[in-house]
Amino acid sequence: MKSSLRTEVGGVSLETPVIVASGVWPMDPRLWPAGSIEGVGAVCSKGMTLEPREGNRGLRIVETYSGVLNSIGLQNPGVEHFIAEELPLLDNSGRPVIVNVAFETLEDLGKMLERLKSFRSMVVAVEMNVSCPNVSRGGMSWGVHLESLGSAVSMAREVWEGPLWVKLSPQAPSIGEFARASQEGGAQAVVVGNTWLGMAIDNDLERPFFENVFAGLSGPAILPLALRAVWEAAGAVDIPVIGCGGIARPGDALSMILAGASAVEVGTALFIDSGLPASICRELEANLTKKGLASVRELVGRARNYQGEIGERLR
Amino acid sequence: MDRSGDPMKGPPADRRGSISFSRPLGDHCVHMGIELEGLSSKAIPGQFFLIRERGVLDPLLGRPLALVASEGNVLEFLFRVSGRGTARLATLPPGAALELRGPCGNGFPEPVRNELVLVAGTLGIAPFIGIPSFCSERVRITAVLGVPGKGWEPFVEWCSERFTGIRINSDDGSIGRHGDPVEDTLLIVGQRHEVWGCGPEAMLRGLGRVHEKGCDRLLVSLEKRMACGTGGCLGCSIRTGSGSKRVCVDGPVFEWRQVFGGSHEI
Ligand SMILES: Cc1cc2nc3c(=O)[nH]c(=O)nc-3n(C[C@H](O)[C@H](O)[C@H](O)COP(=O)(O)OP(=O)(O)OC[C@H]3O[C@@H](n4cnc5c(N)ncnc54)[C@H](O)[C@@H]3O)c2cc1C
Ligand SMILES: Cc1cc2nc3c(=O)[nH]c(=O)nc-3n(C[C@H](O)[C@H](O)[C@H](O)COP(=O)(O)O)c2cc1C
Ligand code: FES
Numbered sequence: 001m002k003s004s005l006r007t008e009v010g011g012v013s014l015e016t017p018v019i020v021a022s023g024v025w026p027m028d029p030r031l032w033p034a035g036s037i038e039g040v041g042a043v044c045s046k047g048m049t050l051e052p053r054e055g056n057r058g059l060r061i062v063e064t065y066s067g068v069l070n071s072i073g074l075q076n077p078g079v080e081h082f083i084a085e086e087l088p089l090l091d092n093s094g095r096p097v098i099v100n101v102a103f104e105t106l107e108d109l110g111k112m113l114e115r116l117k118s119f120r121s122m123v124v125a126v127e128m129n130v131s132c133p134n135v136s137r138g139g140m141s142w143g144v145h146l147e148s149l150g151s152a153v154s155m156a157r158e159v160w161e162g163p164l165w166v167k168l169s170p171q172a173p174s175i176g177e178f179a180r181a182s183q184e185g186g187a188q189a190v191v192v193g194n195t196w197l198g199m200a201i202d203n204d205l206e207r208p209f210f211e212n213v214f215a216g217l218s219g220p221a222i223l224p225l226a227l228r229a230v231w232e233a234a235g236a237v238d239i240p241v242i243g244c245g246g247i248a249r250p251g252d253a254l255s256m257i258l259a260g261a262s263a264v265e266v267g268t269a270l271f272i273d274s275g276l277p278a279s280i281c282r283e284l285e286a287n288l289t290k291k292g293l294a295s296v297r298e299l300v301g302r303a304r305n306y307q308g309e310i311g312e313r314l315r
Numbered sequence: 316m317d318r319s320g321d322p323m324k325g326p327p328a329d330r331r332g333s334i335s336f337s338r339p340l341g342d343h344c345v346h347m348g349i350e351l352e353g354l355s356s357k358a359i360p361g362q363f364f365l366i367r368e369r370g371v372l373d374p375l376l377g378r379p380l381a382l383v384a385s386e387g388n389v390l391e392f393l394f395r396v397s398g399r400g401t402a403r404l405a406t407l408p409p410g411a412a413l414e415l416r417g418p419c420g421n422g423f424p425e426p427v428r429n430e431l432v433l434v435a436g437t438l439g440i441a442p443f444i445g446i447p448s449f450c451s452e453r454v455r456i457t458a459v460l461g462v463p464g465k466g467w468e469p470f471v472e473w474c475s476e477r478f479t480g481i482r483i484n485s486d487d488g489s490i491g492r493h494g495d496p497v498e499d500t501l502l503i504v505g506q507r508h509e510v511w512g513c514g515p516e517a518m519l520r521g522l523g524r525v526h527e528k529g530c531d532r533l534l535v536s537l538e539k540r541m542a543c544g545t546g547g548c549l550g551c552s553i554r555t556g557s558g559s560k561r562v563c564v565d566g567p568v569f570e571w572r573q574v575f576g577g578s579h580e581i
Contacts, residue, residue: 026546031564033416033545034328046549054559061540061550063400066373068542075549075559220372248372271376271542272367272414274329 004288005041005281005296009240009263010189011163012096012124014041017284017296018253018277021244021267022047022100022129022167023072027086029093036274039281042096044265045082047129049101050108052078058211062200067221067246068268069198071210074102074132079112087122096124100167103142104135106155113159125163128156128187131171131194131216143169143194146181153185165242167191168233175229176236183237191242191265192233196222219268222246227259234260234301248276250283257284257296258303327419327545330356331369334411335389341469344395344438345405349413351388356418358382360445361536361568364390364417365544367400368407374400377416379541379563381442381513390415395438419544420567426454428509428531433458433478434496434522436514437467440474442536442567443513447478457482457503461496461514464489497521504530511535512571523571533571537562 005016022044026032055075062069076082082099090097099116103109109128116123130143130152142148153166166182168175170193179190195216200209209215226245234241243261247253248269256264269276284296293299335348349366358364365377378400384391396405407413423446431454433443440460447456458478462471464487471490475481483491484499492499497518504510504526512522513536526533539551539562546564553560556577560566 023549024543024547026543026564028546031326031546033326036329054554055549055552059540060552061542061548063374063376066375068375070542070548070550072549072552075552219375268375268542271544271548272416274416 002285004294005284007297010165016041016281017263018280019263019265020044021265024267024270028089033274039278040095042098043090044098044100044127046076047074047100047102048076048079048082049074050079050112056211059209062209065221067217067219069200069215069217071212071215079115083119087119091122097122098125098127099123100127100129102129102132104132109152109156110159113156120162125165126160127165127167127191129167131169141169144171149178150181150185153182153187157186163188165189165191168193170196170229175232179233179237183239189240189242190233191244192229193245196225220246220248223252227255230256230261231259250280253280254283254287257299260301260304262300327417330415332413332415334407334409336409340473342466344470347392348389355388358418359422360449361422361442362418362420364415367414369412369414376542383441383444393441416544419563423568426450426509429453429455430508431456432500432504432508432510434500434512436461436518439514444477459496459499462490497525501525520575523575534568535571536567
């Protein structure tokens with residue numbers, strides 16, 4: 001990759017600003033389709049929990065218009081198995097590994113980060129997935145309650161000395177406020193964001209498709225929503241924002257960056273195009289050349305400089 | 316059977332292709348040939364491809380379809396027209412641009428027995444079409460097919476051309492024997508036989524109930540909704556006697572016992 005794409009985001013040096021989002025790609029790189037590593041700046045692990053989780057029963061994937069609802073339920077083998085079996089494989093991929101951690105209690109979070117500390121050389125950053133329920137608050141997700149989020153981020157900051165990112169929940173009542181709370185808690189970047197809560201109904205059976213009724217929406221259908229959230233977050237914090245949600249074509253990644261994202265994560269689109277990271281990189285390089293710019297960092301937030309009445313109102 | 320950890324198998328690849336032919340078989344099914352750009356793809360029966368219209372974001376996901384045959388760069392598929400994706404695929408003309416991810420999954424192994432019975436519910440026949448040319452000549456194959464009935468004649472005829480002596484069963488009795496294919500196998504399966512099944516879950520369960528102990532090896536090819544097709548999304552996970560498995564990489568072919576044998580829900 002050209003050096004013009006090299007960047008640093010939230011304490012992590014990246015060859016390219018394109019990151020594989022959590023939960024969509026195999027933890028064993030031998031299963032990655034040929035060529036899919038090209039253009040990838042870093043890879044997020046599947047959401048890890050302290051103990052193994054079987055995941056949800058019933059249907060887990062339902063296609064919607066230009067999107068996917070998923071209800072995987074954080075199926076994962078637990079942090080010990082991850083460290084022993086999966087982390088070394090991911091590390092072998094030659095790409096920086098970001099570990100996505102999910103937790104229901106602060107105690108679980110602390111224990112997981114304690115364990116990961118000994119593997120610091122293989123983990124370039126921890127990404128906190130705050131979409132899980134906070135057990136001490138009756139199952140309300142960490143990411144929609146400002147104090148819960150703040151306490152989790154501060155506690156993670158105390159334990160984990162490496163780069164710490166927070167992946168915000170789009171269900172947060174105000175993305176800007178929650179991004180600020182993450183920054184105040186010590187996060188070095190915010191990822192905006194996770195899946196958007198939705199549902200689908202099986203009209204024949206007259207019931208929700210999913211056992212858990214609601215499920216997370218991702219894919220091109222959510223791009224405009226995610227873009228707006230990135231814009232808001234970038235206007236609210238000084239730490240970098242990583243744009244995630246609905247990127248399916250190279251121009252979508254560029255839009256995220258122009259809106260204020262320093263890097264992007266791609267998820268659902270990899271289901272249909274494993275070459276997307278490489279094509280995003282080509283698009284970004286071409287855009288830099290066209291504008292006579294030397295680094296992708298110069299593209300970040302350029303749409304925010306828009307001068308005009310509408311721009312003024314939106315800023 | 317579980318070849319997910321086998322580095323020799325290799326991951327699927329994303330390939331561009333275009334429709335070389337598309338022929339309806341009655342009102343319900345389509346036989347389609349897809350020409351791949353570039354090198355041909357090595358695949359074995361039971362493996363599958365995720366197929367979608369190129370450049371289109373709605374419908375979004377590739378539809379998993381079993382490879383029926385391949386001739387040079389042309390891959391053949393047989394599919395039932397049911398929801399949005401397959402209905403769309405069925406209307407595309409020759410030359411239309413597609414994307415394929417594959418070959419995915421483990422595929423069928425060499426049979427261990429000389430007597431092989433293939434039991435299919437409608438389109439469950441698809442992964443079996445390539446079996447006769449894949450198996451060594453010593454293997455005697457009997458295909459048993461179940462269809463709803465009226466309107467399925469062209470499909471049945473097409474299948475009959477590919478399997479001599481195929482046993483046809485229909486729910487309404489209008490084609491072949493009146494009844495279901497599992498019942499039909501009672502007359503022909505014994506200890507010397509190996510039985511492979513593909514079709515609705517209820518049929519596969521039934522197959523095991525009657526043959527689990529009565530035949531030498533019972534394999535089934537499963538269908539689950541899929542997103543990535545390469546073991547990443549865990550959308551196709553099933554619970555088995557030996558832990559959680561992903562149908563797209565650990566299957567779709569499993570030992571019947573492993574999937575349906577225990578008290579666990581799949
Ligand atoms: C390994 C494998 C091999 C298959 N081989 C064949 C084949 O050779 N011929 C054939 O006709 N069918 C085959 N199927 C079933 C086929 O994939 C579905 O009929 C098809 O995906 C339905 O898509 P749709 O657009 O008609 O339905 P929609 O209702 O639009 O589908 C919505 C979503 O659900 C998924 N879906 C719906 N039904 C099924 C199903 N039964 N299995 C898996 N996913 C489903 C779709 O892929 C899509 O993501 C196979 C399935 C699997 C898992
Ligand atoms: C099948 C699936 C599984 C996911 N698993 C996780 C997970 O374990 N942890 C997490 O933080 N996000 C998870 N996500 C969310 C994605 O990482 C991403 O944030 C979201 O899908 C939006 O981006 P996209 O539209 O590019 O997919 C998952 C998404 C999908 C579709
Ligand atoms: S379809 Fe994604 S893991 Fe099987």
